[in-house]
Every structure is written in structure tokens, then in C-alpha cells.
Amino acid sequence: MIVSNQMPMYVQSFTQNYVELLNKHLPSDLIEGVYIYGSIALGAFDEVKSDIDFIVLLSSAVNEQELSILQDIHVQMNKHAFGKRMDGLYIQASMIGKTNEELPAYPYCTDGIVEVGYWDVNHITWWILKKHGITLQGIPIGELNIPTKWDDVLETMEYNINQYWFSKSKKTYLFLSDSMVEFATCTISRIVCSLELRAILSKDEAVRLCVDMLPKRWHLLLKEGFRIRKKANTKSLYKSKLKRARDCRDFILYTHQLCNENFFIRGVSNGN
Structure with a gap:
């Protein structure tokens, strides 16, 4: 996992565990990138109340087995105090920059629970990722060519x-x-x-x-x-x-x- 000076050490440890679980349990060719945006990326993480906002880019839509694995991963993450403060989505890399109106339903996590539907994906989401996001794994954000203006x-x-x-x-x-x-x-x-x-x-x-x-x-x-x-x-x-x-x-x-x-x-x- 790529280490960022923007993240407190206790958050780095938590996100490292998360990335390791993704790599351990999902097909090696499914995950194209794992990224952090939100308060952590803006340098304003509050240990008591801030969410951990993330985006995972995928090479293809997840199948039922892979969805079940994602749900199990978040059950494991919920054993940590930060687990139920994970808010994020799993979408195909080809959908970068699109908003909910343009996207098919996708897996998302809120309060530590993974469901399929629509989460908070708008132009502000992509702008923060484009300008401030942190790469945990995969293609550097600057090379994603996020089209948001x-x-x-x-x-x-x-x-x-x-x-x-x-x-x-x-x-x-x-x-x-x-x-x-x-x-x-x-x-x-x-x-x-x-x-x-x-x-x-x-x-x-x-x-x-x-x-x-x-x-x-x-x-x-x-x-x-x-x-x-x-x-x-x-x-x-x-x-x-x-x-x-x-x-x-x-x-x-x-x-x-x-x-x-x-x-x-x-x-x-x-x-x-």
C-alpha cells in the first residue's frame, strides 16, 4: 500500500488492513485502484466523528460472489472503531467522473454495511478526488484523467x-x-x-x-x-x-x- 503523509498513522494502519483484505479475498484483476477523498484528503480528519471516504475502481461489475465477499470484508472491518465510519463505493473504472444520474446501480458502503444502489456520488466527489485524493493502491490519481471541471x-x-x-x-x-x-x-x-x-x-x-x-x-x-x-x-x-x-x-x-x-x-x- 502507498503511504501518505496526509493520513494520521492510526488511519494508515486501518486502511492498510482494508487494502490487504481486498487483495486477499477478491480476484487479482478486479481492483484497479483504491483511493481516499473527503476530510482525510482535505487534511481535516476528526478522530472522533469524521468518516473515512473511499472509492474503489474496478475492472468490471462485481458478481454475486464478489458482492458477498465485499460484505464479509466490511463485517471484518467493523470490528475496528473506524469500520462503521467507512463511506464509499465500488464502481467500474470506465465510470470515472460520472454522477448517480449516469451510473448503473453499484455496491456502496455506509455505516459499515454494503448494499447495491446509489450513494453520494456527484461532481464534488470527483473534484475532491481529482485535486486532493490519496492513492492507496493502483493508478496514481493524476493519471486517472478525471474529467470533472x-x-x-x-x-x-x-x-x-x-x-x-x-x-x-x-x-x-x-x-x-x-x-x-x-x-x-x-x-x-x-x-x-x-x-x-x-x-x-x-x-x-x-x-x-x-x-x-x-x-x-x-x-x-x-x-x-x-x-x-x-x-x-x-x-x-x-x-x-x-x-x-x-x-x-x-x-x-x-x-x-x-x-x-x-x-x-x-x-x-x-x-x-
Whole structure:
């Protein structure tokens, strides 16, 4: 296995065991490459809560026997504390750069369980792999010729802001939940900063930058989201959960307008 300085040693040991199991139990000509993306690749892995995001490229679609082997491998990996935090997919190398809308159903792992269907594969997935990914085994990422461009990433972020998050703004009650406050503030901060800097950042870095970039009106909410993310057992910065939920809704509406006015301009190319 290729060793990367980007990964903590305890993660390297875990992923090495994973690669060894793949090589031991699957046909030698099936696996073309094993790669890490996500928080590890972005240098923001949190030992307590971060997922281990991976992509395994295959020479062909897996058959029923090979699928059963993958499921058994993850049962073994689940004996480790990180096992149930493995999130990833097994797809054919010929499908590099494609999103769920273009892909046939494929094996994927979430919470340590392997199923066949569709996981979180979009242009942001491929962009992070292209620009920051770590090769554990196989063809170096730079030689994969991942076709994803920044315009593709922009399209995904536009969907996230204008469809996914805008629809959530109509359901203020969702943000009475700590987890939804964290999810909204950290994810939207990441989108805003990534659009501004034309680079995908970790959520932690994005929230810190947004406190500097955005008006003071949003600082309390951003710090609250970061508090939940890092020190969930500490006292809330808000006296009222309802006030916090309304602030979260208003933050979504504010960033919706901000992004559409500054970044989502139809017909204007944003480069590669």
C-alpha cells in the first residue's frame, strides 16, 4: 500500500488492513485502484466523528460472489472503531467522473454495511478526488484523467443551494435539532467559501472563514454550529432554540440570495 503523509498513522494502519483484505479475498484483476477523498484528503480528519471516504475502481461489475465477499470484508472491518465510519463505493473504472444520474446501480458502503444502489456520488466527489485524493493502491490519481471541471462543481453547488437547502428553509422546525443546525451552518459555509475561493475546503476551515467573511449578523449562528460540531456537550450560545431555528432559516435565505447574485450566473463559464 502507498503511504501518505496526509493520513494520521492510526488511519494508515486501518486502511492498510482494508487494502490487504481486498487483495486477499477478491480476484487479482478486479481492483484497479483504491483511493481516499473527503476530510482525510482535505487534511481535516476528526478522530472522533469524521468518516473515512473511499472509492474503489474496478475492472468490471462485481458478481454475486464478489458482492458477498465485499460484505464479509466490511463485517471484518467493523470490528475496528473506524469500520462503521467507512463511506464509499465500488464502481467500474470506465465510470470515472460520472454522477448517480449516469451510473448503473453499484455496491456502496455506509455505516459499515454494503448494499447495491446509489450513494453520494456527484461532481464534488470527483473534484475532491481529482485535486486532493490519496492513492492507496493502483493508478496514481493524476493519471486517472478525471474529467470533472469547476463548472460541474458549480452546477452541483447551485442545486444544493437552490433546491436542497431552499426547500429546507420552508421547514423551520427542522432546525430545532442540534444536528440540523450543525449540518446547515457547516455545509452552507463550505459552499459559500468554496464558491468564493474556487476550491473545496473542509467544513471546519469554511466556518472559521465565514465568520470573517460574512456580516456580524451571522456570527453567533456560525459559532453555534461550530460548537455543536466540536463540543456538543457544552452549553448552547442561544437562550432560545426557536430563535436559533429562525436564524438558521434566515441564514439559508441570506446565502441563497448571496450565491445567486454572485456566483450562479447562467451562461458564464467559470473555467476548469
